Amino acid sequence: MSVAAKQTQLIEDLGLIEDSQERLAAIVDRARRRPIFPETAKTDAHRVNGCISAVWVAGELREGVLHFQFEADSPLVKGLVALLVDLYDGATPADIAATEPTLLDELGISRDLTPTRRNGLAAVRTHIAAIARSRLQS
Numbered sequence: 001m002s003v004a005a006k007q008t009q010l011i012e013d014l015g016l017i018e019d020s021q022e023r024l025a026a027i028v029d030r031a032r033r034r035p036i037f038p039e040t041a042k043t044d045a046h047r048v049n050g051c052i053s054a055v056w057v058a059g060e061l062r063e064g065v066l067h068f069q070f071e072a073d074s075p076l077v078k079g080l081v082a083l084l085v086d087l088y089d090g091a092t093p094a095d096i097a098a099t100e101p102t103l104l105d106e107l108g109i110s111r112d113l114t115p116t117r118r119n120g121l122a123a124v125r126t127h128i129a130a131i132a133r134s135r136l137q138s
Helices: 003-015 020-032 075-088 093-098 115-136
Strands: 055-062 065-072
Touching: 003 020, 003 075, 003 093, 020 075, 055 075, 055 115, 065 075, 065 115, 075 115, 093 115
Parallel strands: none
Antiparallel strands: 055 065
16 A cells, blocks of 8 residues: 555544544554564664654565654654554655655644654654665665
């Protein structure tokens, strides 16, 4: 499934939750069911610069698509990062590099976040795009 199609699906699914606080709670809850990020992967190479919270995102190319793992020290940030990772996980590096996330704005999540959180999510997107671009050159 393309990133654009996944984004449409996530917007439709999460858009069913009308209350913005309930929607955010559902996003945070989804992140709790994620696999554990290995302590050994919490390296500077995987650390996302520009986040106030500690955030790590690692990507692995398998059979032409990227698979991501992540961790964050804040439940809210972890939920938001999980949303971005869910969007891009399993996509080709070219699709990831070419597709900007609009779901945060379309779901009204961005307007409920502090500027610091918005900047941090932009840094996560930049980090994911950099991983994708590095795999394009491989």
